[in-house]
Every structure is written in structure tokens, then in C-alpha cells.
Amino acid sequence: MMNSQEQPIISVRNVHKWYSGVHALRGVSVDFRANEAVGLVGDNGAGKSTLISILAGLHAKDEGEIYVEGKLAAIDNPRDAMNLGIETIYQYNSMVPNMSIARNMFIGREPLKASFMGVGLLDEARMRTESVAAIANVDLHLRSPDALVGELSGGQRQGVAIARAMHFKSKVMILDEPTNHLSVKETAKVIGFVQSLKAQNVTGIFISHNLHHVFACCERIVAMAMGEIVLDKPIAETSIEEILQVL
Amino acid sequence: MRRFIKISLQKPELAAALLLAGLVFFFQIMSNGVFLSPANLRGILGLMPEMALVAIGVTLLMICGEFDLSVGSVFAICPMTMAVLMAGGWPFWPAIVAGLLVCAFIGFLNGWLTIRFAIPSFITTLGMLFMVRSLTVVISGGFPPRLQVDAIPTWLFVEFVGPGNLLRASFLWFVVIAMAVSLLLSKTNFGNWVRATGGFLPAATAMGIPTARVKIACFMICSVLAGFAGSIQVMRIGSPLPSIGEGLELAAVAAAVIGGASLLGGIGSIMGGIIGAILIRVIDNGMVLSQVDSNWFKFAVGALTILAVVGNSWLRKRGQSMKVET
Ligand SMILES: Nc1ncnc2c1ncn2[C@@H]1O[C@H](COP(=O)(O)OP(=O)(O)OP(=O)(O)O)[C@@H](O)[C@H]1O
Numbered sequence: 001m002m003n004s005q006e007q008p009i010i011s012v013r014n015v016h017k018w019y020s021g022v023h024a025l026r027g028v029s030v031d032f033r034a035n036e037a038v039g040l041v042g043d044n045g046a047g048k049s050t051l052i053s054i055l056a057g058l059h060a061k062d063e064g065e066i067y068v069e070g071k072l073a074a075i076d077n078p079r080d081a082m083n084l085g086i087e088t089i090y091q092y093n094s095m096v097p098n099m100s101i102a103r104n105m106f107i108g109r110e111p112l113k114a115s116f117m118g119v120g121l122l123d124e125a126r127m128r129t130e131s132v133a134a135i136a137n138v139d140l141h142l143r144s145p146d147a148l149v150g151e152l153s154g155g156q157r158q159g160v161a162i163a164r165a166m167h168f169k170s171k172v173m174i175l176d177e178p179t180n181h182l183s184v185k186e187t188a189k190v191i192g193f194v195q196s197l198k199a200q201n202v203t204g205i206f207i208s209h210n211l212h213h214v215f216a217c218c219e220r221i222v223a224m225a226m227g228e229i230v231l232d233k234p235i236a237e238t239s240i241e242e243i244l245q246v247l
Numbered sequence: 248m249r250r251f252i253k254i255s256l257q258k259p260e261l262a263a264a265l266l267l268a269g270l271v272f273f274f275q276i277m278s279n280g281v282f283l284s285p286a287n288l289r290g291i292l293g294l295m296p297e298m299a300l301v302a303i304g305v306t307l308l309m310i311c312g313e314f315d316l317s318v319g320s321v322f323a324i325c326p327m328t329m330a331v332l333m334a335g336g337w338p339f340w341p342a343i344v345a346g347l348l349v350c351a352f353i354g355f356l357n358g359w360l361t362i363r364f365a366i367p368s369f370i371t372t373l374g375m376l377f378m379v380r381s382l383t384v385v386i387s388g389g390f391p392p393r394l395q396v397d398a399i400p401t402w403l404f405v406e407f408v409g410p411g412n413l414l415r416a417s418f419l420w421f422v423v424i425a426m427a428v429s430l431l432l433s434k435t436n437f438g439n440w441v442r443a444t445g446g447f448l449p450a451a452t453a454m455g456i457p458t459a460r461v462k463i464a465c466f467m468i469c470s471v472l473a474g475f476a477g478s479i480q481v482m483r484i485g486s487p488l489p490s491i492g493e494g495l496e497l498a499a500v501a502a503a504v505i506g507g508a509s510l511l512g513g514i515g516s517i518m519g520g521i522i523g524a525i526l527i528r529v530i531d532n533g534m535v536l537s538q539v540d541s542n543w544f545k546f547a548v549g550a551l552t553i554l555a556v557v558g559n560s561w562l563r564k565r566g567q568s569m570k571v572e573t
Pocket residue numbers: 019020022024042043044045046047048049050051
């Protein structure tokens with residue numbers, strides 16, 4: 001008997017995924033509990049990105065079920081995932097370089113002053129003030145919401161992506177290798193951010209090849225190899241050596 | 248202030264606007280003041296909407312990251328459909344609406360084929376260029392029907408209007424459409440999606456934008472504008488030749504590119520495409536006035552295209568390298 005405290009926020013049950021011939025996920029079952037920071041690790045091609053892209057609605061699973069807060073969830077596109085409170089920061093950047101920070105913050109979720117059949121006038125003043133506030137909330141200091149994202153450093157861009165995810169009140173934040181190509185200082189900032197998720201009642205799923213980073217900011221570690229989960233333990237009960245052995 | 252200069256330098260249409268100002272000045276002197284005379288402006292502004300409307304659609308589509316080489320043929324099929332239907336007894340309004348629907352359908356096909364089969368729109372629309380041109384000749388039945396001009400409210404489309412008869416009614420259509428499309432691109436959520444789709448497709452997809460529908464909508468807008476422009480031209484000259492609009496696709500792409508649109512998508516402005524189209528008209532007209540051998544026209548347009556793109560990327564780099572606080 002589960003009480004609501006223990007009910008996982010996301011429960012993945014026996015999920016399979018084929019990419020025309022490649023069996024990328026072979027019956028993956030894993031739970032993510034509310035308010036927990038989980039590290040997802042595995043070698044190149046292990047299926048980490050595939051698993052999270054299914055949770056994010058970018059790819060469709062071929063078999064299996066996903067439950068969100070106990071209810072069977074149909075995640076057919078990124079909007080479904082966002083509506084369920086799942087926000088994703090991607091391995092490559094999910095920002096459009098030629099667009100301003102304020103425009104990027106609200107892609108696909110623009111506040112409108114008036115609309116007709118889904119097309120409407122942007123509330124640009126609101127987009128500006130809210131993006132300034134959202135960016136300040138993740139402790140990033142940017143002067144103008146009108147600057148182009150392409151002019152920001154890699155770390156600042158990830159910061160804006162994180163601010164965007166937080167702004168939309170996500171329950172689950174997935175970060176797929178957010179520290180790729182970042183300097184040491186910027187990496188530390190992203191790690192600090194993952195550590196702070198717990199205080200904000202957000203579940204974090206953090207993917208990285210750097211086990212030290214994962215150990216620094218996660219409570220539990222899930223390891224994948226060849227499309228399967230090969231280890232799932234609290235950080236305290238495992239070690240870098242053990243994880244290196246199963247990968 | 249520095250931010251303002253920086254933002255201005257990065258405006259995609261800046262190089263074209265500067266070139267336009269320079270050329271107007273140049274032709275004004277070369278023609279001993281005839282260039283900006285009311286009579287000559289009448290000529291320039293009277294024909295300008297036809298090309299500029301096509302350029303608006305092509306620019307929008309290029310910002311969305313796609314290409315349309317079929318606009319020249321679509322330009323011809325719309326008025327031909329209209330003329331054939333009218334010759335068959337249809338009244339004007341249903342006939343022109345039918346013509347525009349044919350264009351919308353061609354635009355839909357362009358977009359659907361491109362996305363469904365993941366082929367470059369360069370190829371899809373190149374094929375469509377030939378198919379639609381051929382269809383135009385086929386439905387004309389070899390020799391074009393006579394356009395029943397009395398059945399057409401020409402005052403609403405092509406007659407001279409306003410003080411000094413400086414402008415044609417088509418110019419007003421052009422202004423309204425240009426403002427509407429500019430607004431759509433820069434002030435609406437749809438415009439945001441167009442820019443995101445063309446600017447970085449993976450990000451647009453990841454943020455849940457219906458990129459296929461956005462692209463198809465842009466293809467359709469582009470085709471309908473081209474067809475409308477062709478109808479205006481035919482109403483102006485009074486007969487639906489099946490050959491009108493040949494070569495227009497490349498001129499429209501040149502206009503968009505001169506105006507700062509990037510072939511890779513995501514960058515450009517409607518205003519830029521319009522300035523590009525005006526520039527091409529100005530060169531055409533200015534060279535005639537300055538009594539330059541008209542065979543140099545294409546040379547000038549070609550040189551201008553390269554010059555504008557080089558100038559643009561130089562200005563943009565200057566803008567980017569300007570340091571302002573982020
Ligand atoms: N879009 C795709 N089309 C075809 N095959 C794919 C696609 N995406 C991933 N794959 C394959 O699926 C398998 C799992 O890839 P995935 O990207 O999920 O691995 P990963 O664990 O994220 O690796 P990395 O650490 O390199 O990011 C790999 O064999 C990969 O080649």
C-alpha cells in the first residue's frame with residue numbers, strides 16, 4: 001500500500017523504443033519520486049536521451065506506459081509534457097540564437113493581448129518584465145531582455161533555458177548534459193542550480209558523463225547500458241567505482 | 248545609445264535602405280531631376296506593388312526557412328484561372344476567389360510535399376514551377392481568352408487614385424497587405440513561431456511549436472500573394488498571357504536577399520523584402536532615364552544582390568562586435 005508521499009511523480013513502466021532497427025530502449029522501468037534529484041548516467045548511446053525525449057514528448061514510445069502522479073499519461077508532443085509540468089533542458093541548446101531573450105523565454109507559450117483562432121497579439125511588455133524577473137530568480141544577471149540569445153555565453157544560455165523552465169512552474173526538470181561545453185565556473189553554477197531544486201519542490205533528472213558532478217548534486221543514481229537500467233541506488237549506497245563497473 | 252546603434256546595425260534591411268537612398272540620389276542627379284518628378288514616380292509606384300507583393304511572400308517563407316521557386320508560375324495561373332472562368336460565364340468575384348484558392352492549394356502542396364517526404368523545398372517548388380506553368384498554358388487552351396474588362400471593378404485594383412493621380416489602387420492594397428504581414432511576423436505569436444522555426448528548427452520542435460503547420464501556412468501565404476500580384480498585373484495590362492511572371496521567382500529571391508533575408512532562415516524582415524523589390528524597380532527605371540543600355544539591367548541587379556549581402560554581413564559583424572552590457 002502506497003501513501004501519497006511515496007507515490008512516484010513519474011513512473012516509467014516497461015518502455016521500449018526502436019529507431020528503425022536500433023532497439024534503443026529495452027523494457028525500461030524506473031520511478032522518479034517527488035522532490036528528488038536523480039542522476040542518470042550511461043555510456044554514449046546507452047539510451048539516456050531517448051528515455052528523456054519520450055518523457056518530454058519529442059519521441060513516441062513503441063511499448064510500455066508512463067504514469068504521472070499515478071495517472072496513465074499520454075505524452076504525444078512537447079506541449080503535453082509541459083502541461084504535465086515536465087520541462088526539459090536539452091543537450092544541444094533549445095534556444096533560437098537570432099531571437100531575443102524575451103522572445104525565447106516564451107516560444108510556444110506567448111502571453112497574448114488578444115487572439116483570434118489561436119493567432120494573437122503578443123504582450124511584449126509582459127514578456128520583457130517576466131523574463132527579467134525569471135532570469136533574476138535563477139541568479140543570473142543580464143541587463144536587457146532584448147539582447148539576442150546568440151550573443152550570450154554558453155552558460156548564460158543554459159541559465160536562460162533554466163529560468164524559462166522554472167518560470168513555467170515545472171514539477172519535474174530534466175537536464176540532458178547541461179554542462180557540455182561550459183567553463184568550470186559556469187558548470188559549478190549549473191550544479192548549484194540542480195542542488196537548489198529540492199528547496200523549490202522540483203524533481204530533478206540530471207544527465208551527465210561526469211560522475212563527480214552527479215555525485216555532487218544528486219541523491220539517487222540510475223545507470224543505463226544498452227537500453228536497459230543496470231543500477232538504481234541512493235548515492236550513499238554506491239560509489240563511482242561500482243558505477244564504472246556496470247556501465 | 249550604443250545599444251541603439253548596435254541594434255540598428257544589426258537590422259537586416261539596413262544595407263538595402265542605404266543603397267536605395269544612394270541610388271535615388273544618384274539617379275536624381277543623372278537624370279537632371281526627372282527621376283523624382285511626379286510623372287516618373289507614377290511609373291515606378293504603379294508597377295511596384297506587383298513585384299513587391301511577391302517579394303513579401305517569398306521573404307516570409309525564407310524567414311521560415313523555406314524557399315519557393317514556383318511563385319512566377321503561380322503569378323500566371325491565378326489570373327488565367329480567373330480569365331478562363333469569366334470567359335465561361337462566371338462573375339468576377341467568384342472567379343478571382345477560385346483563382347486564389349488554386350494558389351492556396353498549390354502552396355499547400357508545396358509545403359506538404361516538402362515536409363511529408365523531407366525533401367528540400369528548392370526541389371519541390373522547382374518541380375512545381377514547371378508543372379504550374381504547363382497547366383497555365385493548358386487551361387488557356389493555347390491562346391488566352393479575352394479578359395472581360397467591363398466585368399471587373401478595375402477601380403478597386405488598378406486605376407489611378409488620389410491627388411495628382413500619383414498612385415494606383417494596387418498601391419493601397421500593397422500597403423495594407425505589407426503592414427498586415429509585417430505585423431503578423433513581428434507582433435504575433437504566429438510570427439514568433441515562424442522565426443523560431445526558421446531560426447533553429449530543433450528548438451522550435453522541442454518547445455512544442457507545430458512547425459509543419461507553420462511552414463505550410465507560410466507556403467500558402469506566399470502562393471496566394473503571388474497569385475494576387477499576378478491578377479493585378481493582368482487587370483492592369485488587360486490580357487492574361489500565359490507567360491507572365493517568368494523569371495519573377497529569382498527576382499523575388501533577389502529582393503528578399505537584398506533586403507537582408509538569410510537563405511538559412513530565421514533572419515530577415517518584410518520591410519527588407521519590400522526595399523529589395525523597390526531597389527530593383529528603381530534600377531530598372533533609373534537606368535532607362537539615365538539612358539544606360541538596358542542590357543545592363545540584369546548585370547546591375549546581380550551586382551546589387553552581391554553587394555547588399557556583403558554589405559549586410561559586414562554591418563551585422565560591426566554590430567555584433569560592438570560591446571554593450573548584457
Ligand atoms: N533520432 C535517432 N534516429 C536513429 N537512431 C537514434 C536516434 N537517436 C538515438 N538513436 C540511437 O539510439 C541509441 C540511444 O541513443 P541516445 O541518444 O538515447 O543515447 P545517450 O545515452 O543519450 O548517449 P549520449 O551520452 O551520447 O548522449 C543509440 O544507438 C543511437 O544511435
